[in-house]
Each structure stands twice: as structure tokens, then as C-alpha cells.
Amino acid sequence: MIELGTHTKSCRDILDKVERISEVDVFSCYQCGRCSGDCPSINLMDIMPNQAIRLLQLGEVELVLASKTIWICASCFTCTSRCPKGIDIARVLEALRQVCLRKNIDELDLNNIPEEERERYPTIAWVSALRKLSG
Amino acid sequence: MKSFAYYPGCTMKTTGKAFEQSAFAVAKVLDINMREIERWNCCGTVFSLTIDDTMHHMATIRNLVRVEAMGESEVLTLCSMCYNTLKRANEFISSDPVRLSELNDFMYKEDLKYSGHVQVRHLLEVLRDDVGWDALKAKVTNPLTALKVASYYGCALVRPEGAGVDSLEDPTVMEDLVSSLGAEPVQWQSRLECCGSYHTIGHKELVFERTERIVSEALKAGADVIILSCPLCEFNVGSRQPEVAERVYGFKQIPVLYFTQLMGLALDIDPKELGMDDEAILKLIREKVEV
Numbered sequence: 001m002i003e004l005g006t007h008t009k010s011c012r013d014i015l016d017k018v019e020r021i022s023e024v025d026v027f028s029c030y031q032c033g034r035c036s037g038d039c040p041s042i043n044l045m046d047i048m049p050n051q052a053i054r055l056l057q058l059g060e061v062e063l064v065l066a067s068k069t070i071w072i073c074a075s076c077f078t079c080t081s082r083c084p085k086g087i088d089i090a091r092v093l094e095a096l097r098q099v100c101l102r103k104n105i106d107e108l109d110l111n112n113i114p115e116e117e118r119e120r121y122p123t124i125a126w127v128s129a130l131r132k133l134s135g
Numbered sequence: 136m137k138s139f140a141y142y143p144g145c146t147m148k149t150t151g152k153a154f155e156q157s158a159f160a161v162a163k164v165l166d167i168n169m170r171e172i173e174r175w176n177c178c179g180t181v182f183s184l185t186i187d188d189t190m191h192h193m194a195t196i197r198n199l200v201r202v203e204a205m206g207e208s209e210v211l212t213l214c215s216m217c218y219n220t221l222k223r224a225n226e227f228i229s230s231d232p233v234r235l236s237e238l239n240d241f242m243y244k245e246d247l248k249y250s251g252h253v254q255v256r257h258l259l260e261v262l263r264d265d266v267g268w269d270a271l272k273a274k275v276t277n278p279l280t281a282l283k284v285a286s287y288y289g290c291a292l293v294r295p296e297g298a299g300v301d302s303l304e305d306p307t308v309m310e311d312l313v314s315s316l317g318a319e320p321v322q323w324q325s326r327l328e329c330c331g332s333y334h335t336i337g338h339k340e341l342v343f344e345r346t347e348r349i350v351s352e353a354l355k356a357g358a359d360v361i362i363l364s365c366p367l368c369e370f371n372v373g374s375r376q377p378e379v380a381e382r383v384y385g386f387k388q389i390p391v392l393y394f395t396q397l398m399g400l401a402l403d404i405d406p407k408e409l410g411m412d413d414e415a416i417l418k419l420i421r422e423k424v425e426v
Contacts, residue, residue, distance in 0.1 A: 021185040040329045044341055072341070075184065076329035077294035081303050090295075094184035108337045120374075121336055123145040124216060124367045128180040129333035131191075 011061040014099060018056070022095035028085050029053045035079035035089050045069040049079055049089055056092075070096045071107050071133065101135035108133035137265055139211035139256065140202040141169035142221065145177045146214060151366030153410025157395035158213050158258060160408045164274055165266055169211055172201045180216050181333075182223040189234060193241055195224035199253040200245050209254045211261060213395070215365035219291035222255040223298050257292070259308050259364065259394070260300045268315045277403040278317025282423045284397065285321050285358035285389075286310050287349065289368045290329050309362065312394060316401035323356035325349045330371040342371045343379050350376060350389050359423050360416075362394045369393065390416040 019026060029050070036048035046068045047055070055064050064070065070093050079089040100107070108129055147155040162169050175198050183191035198221065202210045212218040228234050229251030239248045262271060286309030293299035293306050301308045304327070310320035328349060331342035349372050353361050363369060373391030380386045390413075399409040406417055 021187050023186055040345065041331070041341060043344075044338070072334075072338070074329060074332040074334055075181065076290040076332070078290075078327075078329070080295050088295075091184045098185050098188075113336060122150040122366055122370050123177075124151075124180050124214070125333050125335050125370065127145065127177055128216070128367070129336045131179060131181050131183075132333060133337065 008059070011059045014061045014065070015056060015059070018061070018092065018095040018099065021098065022088065022091040024088050024092050024095075026053055026056045026087075026092060029057065029087055030085060032084060034082055034084060038078045038082055039073075040076065040078065041072050041074065044072050049073070049093070052096075053087070053089065053092065065096060065100060069093070070100075075132070097132070101133075104135045106134040136166045136168050137261070138168040138170065138207070139209050139261070140205050140207035141171045142175055142178070142198055142202075142210050142212050142217060143171060144212065144214045144217035145180075146366040150370060151214070151393075154213055154364075154366060154369070154393040154395060157393055157399045157404075157409040157411075160404045161395050161398045161402060162258075164402050164404070165262075165271070167211075167261065167266070170205065170207070172198060172205065172210070175201060178217050178220045178224075180220060182220045182227075189228075189237055190241070192224040192228055193238060195220055196228055196238055196249055197242060197245070199225060199255075200242065200247055200249045202253045203250060204247055208252065209256050211256050211258060213258050213364065215257070215289060215291035216367060218255065218257045218300070219298055225251075225253065225255055226297075257300050257364070259292075259312065262312060263308050268311055271312075271315045275316055275401045277401055277424075279397070279401050279420070279424050280317050282318040282420060283321050283357050283359045284313045284318045285323050285353035285356060285361045286313060286326055286394075287353075287361050287363040287368065287372065287391075288327050289363065289365055290327075290332070292364060293327060309364075309394060312398070313362070316398060318397070318401070321353070321356040321358045323352050323358065325352040330368045332367060332371070335367070335371050335375070339375075339378075342375060343382060346372050346375050347379050347383050347386060350379070351386070354387055354389055358389065359419065360390045360392055360397070362392050362397050364394055390419065392416075 036050045073093045313320040331345040335342045376388045396409045
């Protein structure tokens with residue numbers, strides 16, 4: 001069973017960093033769920049965007065860092081545009097990705113892309129995927 | 136004649152050639168001079184969202200230095216993602232003198248320092264604000280009467296606030312363009328929804344799902360074609376359709392065009408000059424228009 005609300009020192013440090021580099025106060029979220037309701041990729045996420053924010057508030061940073069959610073988000077800014085509290089959720093998720101990527105943990109493994117598919121992908125897809133998913 | 140520095144971006148020279156080719160063809164008719172930036176480089180395609188990541192804006196801003204070196208003050212783009220990245224990086228760096236000088240220090244080998252004063256424009260904005268819909272209408276020699284067009288904005292053209300070409304939730308620039316060409320803009324659900332973007336590489340099932348929804352919604356609204364302004368959207372929503380058809384029973388396909396190709400047809404430009412070689416699509420459009 002997961003014990004919530006532990007707020008260990010290392011979790012606090014990561015959360016501070018996430019808030020600093022995203023310039024977002026995650027504690028201003030009041031859990032209306034609008035971000036999750038409007039997210040086009042919600043069905044492929046393991047935790048919903050509003051749950052990710054709630055877990056951060058509870059100090060469960062590692063749980064969020066280990067989620068699929070932060071990698072599924074493609075920064076379409078629908079949540080950011082519609083948040084009634086003006087929270088830039090896309091920036092929070094980017095900051096969480098950056099916390100992983102800056103440790104040289106890559107999410108995209110190019111060896112998994114079949115060779116015959118590689119040639120047909122547009123340059124723009126390669127550049128953006130590698131910018132977003134590799135350190 | 137209105138003159139701009141033109142920033143192509145990486146994909147205009149590869150899978151998006153038809154976009155560039157058709158844009159030059161319509162620009163010629165509309166007296167817009169697009170001068171390609173010499174030695175441009177990739178803009179990075181996505182704007183870096185963290186505030187301590189100045190290095191990732193350097194490639195983007197270097198292009199704006201080159202715009203100033205040409206003696207131009209405005210740079211024109213066609214690709215939605217380039218537009219979004221250039222515009223946001225420009226705003227982020229130019230609005231803070233410390234960041235601007237930091238970045239200029241990194242680029243010490245450039246002949247010029249970036250002033251922070253280049254304006255980033257999208258062709259759709261130029262059509263609306265500089266050319267004007269009435270002037271465009273006057274040039275239309277082959278009105279696309281009875282053709283129903285679904286305008287697909289996606290993300291980068293409208294979001295987030297302040298970075299788009301038009302209103303965040305209710306843009307009309309593409310629909311206004313469609314009307315100016317004599318065609319009929321359809322009202323539909325998915326015009327502002329993400330196509331799955333770069334997940335086309337690592338998570339293509341996500342893209343298939345998005346494409347199925349976007350195409351189905353356009354067809355449900357009665358559209359004959361979808362128009363868009365991003366070569367990545369074009370790949371996902373356009374080129375991926377046969378793969379969706381293999382997976383989803385009853386999935387119907389729809390032609391996807393760059394908005395400049397649709398303009399070219401209304402301006403009576405030879406389809407070959409618009410990079411349109413698909414006879415089936417041309418036949419479908421001709422049949423609709425002639426009715």
C-alpha cells in the first residue's frame with residue numbers, strides 16, 4: 001500500500017525544482033478536473049493530469065515521475081488554455097520530463113523503431129520527438 | 136509588393152515540399168515576396184517550456200539574427216510548429232534584457248547582435264491582415280463553389296494564449312480563407328484537437344486514434360476535404376489514413392490538403408505547381424466544384 005503525504009527531503013527538493021523551472025505553484029490547483037476532462041490523450045495515461053498535480057501536492061513526486069502520463073502529454077496546451085486557476089499544466093509536465101531527461105534517462109529508444117518506418121517519418125517528427133523524449 | 140524574410144524550416148524541404156511549392160505559387164499571384172533566409176537552421180520544432188533552458192532557444196533565435204542581417208524586420212513562416220517556436224522563443228528572449236544579452240554572448244561569432252525586434256508572422260496572418268479577404272476574393276478566378284472544407288488548426292497555430300494567429304478557442308482565420316475562395320467552411324468538432332504530434336514515432340497507436348477521430352468528425356460534418364498548415368499534422372492526419380483504414384472497420388478516408396494548395400486551385404494555378412499529383416483527389420474536387 002502506498003503511504004501518501006510523506007514529503008521526504010528528496011521529494012521536496014524535486015518539487016521545488018519543478019516549481020522553479022516551470023514557474024507554476026502546484027498548490028494553487030483546487031482539483032476541478034478540467035485539465036483531465038479536456039485532455040485528448042487521457043485514455044493512454046495511467047494517472048490523470050489533475051491526479052498528477054494532486055500527487056505532487058501530497059509529496060508523491062516519485063510516483064508522478066514514474067508515470068506514463070508525463071511522457072504521453074505532447075504539450076498541446078488544451079489544459080493550460082482552459083485551467084480556471086491559470087495553472088500551466090503543460091509546463092509542469094515538461095518540468096517533470098526535464099527532471100528525468102537531465103539525468104540522461106531517455107524515454108524514446110530509437111532501436112525500437114523498425115528500420116523500414118524510419119525513412120518515411122518527417123524531419124519535424126524526429127526533431128520534436130528527440131527534443132521532448134531524449135536527454 | 137510586400138516583402139518578407141522567409142523561414143522554411145526543415146520539413147518544407149523534405150515531406151512538406153508541396154506546402155512550400157504551393158505557398159510560393161500563391162504568393163506570386165498575391166504579390167508577396169518571400170526571400171528565403173540564407174543559412175537558416177532548424178528552429179527546434181518545439182518551444183522549450185522550462186525557464187532555465189536558454190541554450191535550447193539559441194537555434195531558434197539564430198534564425199532571427201539572420202533575418203536582421205537581410206535588412207528585414209518580419210519573418211514569414213508556413214509551418215505551424217515553426218511559427219509557434221519562433222514566436223514564443225522570440226517573446227521569451229526579447230522580453231528580458233538579461234536573457235537577450237546572455238544569448239547574444241553565446242552567439243558571439245555572428246556578425247550582428249540580435250536586437251529583439253523581429254516580428255514572426257504566419258502566412259495566414261499575412262493573408263488576413265496584409266492582403267485582406269476582399270483583395271484575395273478579387274483574385275479568385277476559379278471559385279470552389281459547393282466544396283465543403285473542414286479547417287484543421289491543431290495546436291501550434293492557436294495555443295497557448297498569445298502564441299496563436301487567432302482566438303484561442305474560436306479562431307476563424309481559416310474559415311474566412313475558405314469563404315474567400317468561394318468554398319463552404321464546415322463547422323466541426325475536432326478542429327482544435329491535437330493530432331498526436333511527435334508520438335507518431337514512438338506511439339503511433341495514439342496517432343491512429345487521433346486521426347480516426349479527426350477524420351470521422353470532419354466527414355460527419357459533411358466535409359469533402361480537410362485543410363491544415365502543419366507538415367506534421369499532414370503526416371498524421373493525412374498520410375496515416377490508410378493505416379487507420381487497415382485497423383478500423385468502416386473507417387472512411389478524406390483528402391487532406393495544405394491551405395495553400397486549396398488557394399492555388401481557386402486561383403487557377405496548375406495543380407502540378409501546387410505539388411498536387413493525386414488525380415483522384417483532383418477529380419473529387421473538380422466534381423464537387425462543377426456541380
